[in-house]
Amino acid sequence: MISSPSAHSRAALSGRCVLGALFLVVLCGACQPPSSSVRSHLTGRVAVDSSAGALDAYRDVRLLVVRPDGRRLDTLGHARPGPDGRFQMSISAPERGLYALSLWGRGGRAQLASTEYVVAPGDTATLRVSLPLRGEGLRPVSPENRALQAYRNAMTMHRRLLTRRLRTAPSNATMQVQNIRLTSSVLWGLRDRYPGTYAAGFAAVESLSLLEGWNDSLVVxxxxxxxxxxxxxxxxxxxxxxxxxxxxGHRAALALLDTLEARAATARQRAGVQAARIQAFLDSAQVEAALSASQRLRARFPRTPWAEWARRTEYEAARLRPGMTAPNLTLRTLRGDTLSLHGLRGRPVVLEYYRPGLDLYALQRPLRNALYDATRADSVAFVSVSTEPDTLVNRAFLHNRRLPGHRAIAADGPQDPLVRRYNATRLPRWILIDDTGAIVDCYWAGDFPALRQGLTQLLHARPTAAAPLSLP
Structure with missing residues (x-):
């Protein structure tokens, strides 16, 4: 159960206080930029419609690019438009990826808008903003951010097609496959439209995940x-x-991993492929082989994010394989309720682990929300655990971001028993648990379509008269 001074202080913070405190944290961090290896540039203009009234709300506008870092926020870029509204911002980030771009008014006391923004080496973006925003949001323009918008558009189309077709023919498998093939083709095509961009690289992996189980030969x-x-x-x-x-079969899968590991360019990639080998042994109940592969991974790649996960392979094999009873968790939600996994038996549970600001989670959160919206609250329970212990950072992340379901914070971060019990050292991670409390499977980044398939099969197999799911 989570019980800490920071947890009890949540109820005393209003949204305005949170945002004001967040901005002060950011400005403090601005004096100490993070060590960085990736630099990009953002230029543009912020124009205010003087006839709109309430001009004080847009006085002394600021633009920020930030990232959560433990119990603080690193300011990667900071700009104040001049009298003509024009601004220039140099951005320094630790690595290529998605970061939070936000616009603040009233001297930095009121957040006006925010969006995810790609920082990549040498990328130069432009941003033009007219205040008041009238709902259009922030739209930075650059090759990297055009690719991100194209990815978002493809996934929005995917969700709309699912909804439209299921309203007219909810059990038509042919239409479901057509939708999957169409979306997968669009995502894969971003590699040619926006070569080398961050979002196109993720879209390619997402296209594989969508096809998995439908056209495995094309996936390979x-x-x-x-x-x-x-x-x-x-x-x-x-x-x-x-x-x-x-x-x-299993041997062919191991041979494929040999090929992919030989082509890998970095230690982190080779460690990731080795982790896939460990998982292959676990899936085929070869525990001794999994433990041996785990020892090799830790010896060869001790400084990679996979090393900690591999260190707990024995725990994973003993407690987290499909068919095993899911370890119980008792936690306190952000609403102050006490919740246990045992108490949720009788319906499936989607247990997810995430960290605010993690780019892979930001990309897949809309899919996660669409899955939540497609299920009835009394048929599936969604339990989300943030591995970021700082309450302020979590509240800032959830401000204007939808994450329905039961939400909790691991007060001790990655070392919290809530996290370690499900070996959630690599994020995001999802665990699907059936209505009897047994583990169906565990999923990592890029696996979300596979999670949706697993939940769909689980719900369609239940003998119930009411339709619990609106997705294929």
Whole structure:
């Protein structure tokens, strides 16, 4: 159960106080920029419609690019428009990825808008803002951010097609496959439209995940076309391994991993492919082989994010394999309720672990919300655990961001028992638990479509007269 001074102080904070405190934290961090290896540039203009009234709300506008870092926020970029509204911002980030771009008014006391923003080496973006915003939001323009918008558009189209077709023919498998093929093709095509961009690289992996279980041969073929320059190379390897195992068995999957590891360009990628090998042994109940592979991974790649996960392979094998009883959690939600997984038996549970500001979670959160919206609250329970212990950072993340379901914070971060009990050292992570309390499967980044398939099969197998799910 989470019980800490920071947890009890949440109720005393209003939204305005949170945002004001957040901005002060950011300005303090601005004096100490993070060590960085990626630099980009943002220029543009902020224009205020003087006829709109309430001009004080737009006085002394600021623009910020920030990232959560433990119990503080690093300011990666900070700009104040001049008298003519024009601004220039140099952005320094630790690595290529998604970060929060926000616009503040009233001298930095009121957040006007925010969005995810791609920072990539040498990328130069422009941003033009007319205040009041009238609902249009922030739209930075650059090759990297055009690719991000194209990815978002493709996933929005995917969700709309699902909704439209299910209203007219909810059990038509042909239409479901057509939708999956169309979206997968669009996502895969972003590699050619926006070559080398961050979002196109993620979209390619997402296209594999959508096809998994529907066209495994195409998954394997496309996975081998994803080069080691992709930041999601290891995610592609995990998806391809499962697809190859379904096609030609365990040995063929291991041979594919040998090929992908040989092509990997970094220690982190090779460690990720090795982790897929460990998972292959766990899935086939070869525990001794999994433990041996875990020892090799930790010896070869001790400084990678995979090393801690591999260190707990024995725990994973003993408690977190499909079919095993899910370890119980008792936690206090952000609403102050006490919740236990045992108390949720009788309906499936989607248990998710995330960290605010994590780019992979930001990209897949709309899919997660669509899955929540497609289920009835009394048929599926969604339990989200943030591994960021700082209450202020969590509240700032959730401000204007929808995350329905039961939400909790791991007060001790990655070392909290809430996190360690499900070995959630690599994020995001989802665990699907059936209505009897047994683990169906565990999923990592890029696996969300597979999670949706698993939940769909689980719900359709239940003998109930009411339709619990609106997705295929």
């Amino acid at each position: 073929a496309r996975a081998q076309r994803i080069g080691p320059a992709s930041p999601h190379y290891a995610d592609a390897a995990h998806i391809a391994r499962r697809a190859e195992a379904r096609l030609d």
